[in-house]
Amino acid sequence: xxxxLFVQEQPPHGGILxxxxxxxxxMGSAFAQCTVLLLEDGIYxxxxxxxxxxxxxxxxxxxxxxxxxxxxxxxxxxxxxxxRRGIDIENLVVPVQAISDAEVTALLNSHDVILxx
Amino acid sequence: MLLHTINKSPYDHRALRSCIQFCSAGDAIVLLExxxxxxxxxxxxxxxxxxxxxxxxxxxxLARGLPDPQTERIQIxxxxxxxxxxxxxxxxxxx
Numbered sequence: 001x002x003x004x005l006f007v008q009e010q011p012p013h014g015g016i017l018x019x020x021x022x023x024x025x026x027m028g029s030a031f032a033q034c035t036v037l038l039l040e041d042g043i044y045x046x047x048x049x050x051x052x053x054x055x056x057x058x059x060x061x062x063x064x065x066x067x068x069x070x071x072x073x074x075x076x077x078x079x080x081x082x083x084r085r086g087i088d089i090e091n092l093v094v095p096v097q098a099i100s101d102a103e104v105t106a107l108l109n110s111h112d113v114i115l116x117x
Numbered sequence: 118m119l120l121h122t123i124n125k126s127p128y129d130h131r132a133l134r135s136c137i138q139f140c141s142a143g144d145a146i147v148l149l150e151x152x153x154x155x156x157x158x159x160x161x162x163x164x165x166x167x168x169x170x171x172x173x174x175x176x177x178x179l180a181r182g183l184p185d186p187q188t189e190r191i192q193i194x195x196x197x198x199x200x201x202x203x204x205x206x207x208x209x210x211x212x
Contacts, residue, residue: 007210009135040131080138104139108119114210 004032005111008042013057018045021117029070038077046092064094078104119144120206123152132212142168149174156186
């Protein structure tokens with residue numbers, strides 16, 4: 001089975017790219033082994049306590065919680081990108097593994113296909 | 118071995134910096150579209166990038182009034198060569 005790495009780099013409510021990426025992960029999980037890497041502002045997609053009622057956009061952070069049911073077991077983020085934004089991993093809606101820059105490089109090199117959103 | 122493509126200006130976007138943060142020896146970086154504004158950017162002058170090949174697409178340089186970037190470090194290529202690079206490298210990361 002091919003290994004797909006989905007890289008999410010955009011914050012959630014300034015555009016639709018993040019949600020499109022998440023949809024692609026859900027579809028990809030049907031036929032490939034999928035891993036998620038959250039880079040830069042992509043980590044904001046899974047920050048808890050998003051209240052979008054007034055804005056009228058969808059809080060799709062909860063959909064990340066369903067990824068496990070689709071066989072997407074691992075979500076990674078470079079510790080340096082968390083640190084720069086002052087984000088505590090406890091405040092995310094899903095378990096995210098904070099990894100070193102070298103581990104991100106290894107992740108990029110160990111997948112057959114890299115899809116960035 | 119990764120082919121990194123950057124199509125955004127390094128002066129307005131973190132793409133180049135993120136790419137440099139995670140690239141490794143044997144990789145190549147291609148600057149295209151607005152990414153070619155990075156040809157003279159100081160981030161590409163780092164010694165840590167010695168084992169990384171650097172390319173910029175000529176058509177995009179010409180279109181933006183950068184016909185002759187004064188850098189020996191970056192190889193100027195055509196879009197045909199860019200396509201060939203995409204085929205040669207096993208995986209591509211678009212920043």
